Amino acid sequence: MLSKRIIACLDVRGGKLAKSVRFVDTKDIGDPVEQARKYYLQGLDELVFYDITASNEKRDIMIDVVGRVAAQVFIPFSVGGGLRTVEDCSRVLLAGAEKVNVNSAAVGNPRLIAEAACAFGAQAVVLSMDVRQTDASPQVPSGYEIIINGGRTPTGLDAVQWACRGEELGAGELVVNSIDADGTRQGYEIRLTRMIAESVGIPVIASGGGGKPEHLYDVLTEGKADAALVASMLHYGEYTVGGIKDYLVGRGIKVRMPKDESWTDRS
């Protein structure tokens, strides 16, 4: 059986690691490559880098970060943020990422998902969605709405319907990020995650709200997620990947426990 995955999310701005609370108040907290390497050695399963750089001129810094990560970290990783075209996706994949994360651009141009899946395979395309709870309406029957542009612009799209559409278009995985839970460290949005996991046939990665190991347990069981994204829990040094995994194993969750920690590589 597949193991449940722990994925660390690193927000990168101008080449530096940043972390936001409810999508605002971002502050720089370190070097993303160094952090990625540290988590890799702790037994992390996968990484996601979101480029939150505002200006387009600085995009090349991100390509450089991707290349440096790929040379030091030998687990799968994806890159998102500002990917608008198949060419943008191609650049990060050639730099060494396994997967691309598309978000706002895919809402405006759903063909991006299909074109990227066709060019690189569905396994390389992750549809990332930022979701906010709202009043259920005929347009948004699930009561969860897709928000784009870093949490600023409501779209009127229903989150569950958009998840299904993304799967049809060829996305290989979904990241379901709750804006309401993001940065609060009060737990993942279980109901939303479960609703989407039960509606699609592709892996669902829960995001937003992870503050302690039991939150991961909840979303991987009750929330039916295949993987959980963590950020501040690790970035501020409060937990290690190994510590989180020990907790999950203790509660009967199957996770990967690397055994040969002394043997890494020559660097």
Next chain:
Amino acid sequence: MITIVDYKAGNLTSVRRALEALGLPCRITADPETVRKAERIIFPGVGHAGAAMSVLRERGLDSALKEAFERGTPILGICIGCQIVLSHSEEGDTTCLDLLPGECIRFQVDGRGLKVPHMGWNAVTVTQPHPVLAHLKPGDEFYFVHSYFPQPVDSASVYAACDYGGIFPAAIGQGNLFAVQFHAEKSGPVGLRLLKNFAEWTPC
């Protein structure tokens, strides 16, 4: 020097970076002559078996690989490179390289709540000792992304297995050929160690 075969099938950069981190000299080539004369070959890949085979034929790499195999060159296939060394793949009803008799078969997991592709970390169990797998411990996990799995005709060609709604071969080999369905280059320390074992392997 390890020669990585380039046939437009994805993860070449990842394999090169992993070898570089291990301090192992390598080069990427699409030239059949270089492949014929290679000292050691890694044959990676992601994507569609049919597309992979047509690029190999177009570039004359299919016959180069066969010749290298017959000469006794150590070859490591990864993912698609593990599938198309067999005789045939169900994916696109593709005639493959036939270095090892067998068939590549699609996962049938309907109604069992499992998803295809099989994507993520899963435990690999050694079923028959092999120098390339010498370091593996029970429960060691590797990273997989695939919808088809290799099924050699002769079960003696299976060296490791994995369980996903049923046991399937995860590592196969014959003589100087060894092939793994998982992505060793993305499987952390245990995967890097496998690549190093391959680099040091002398087939008998």
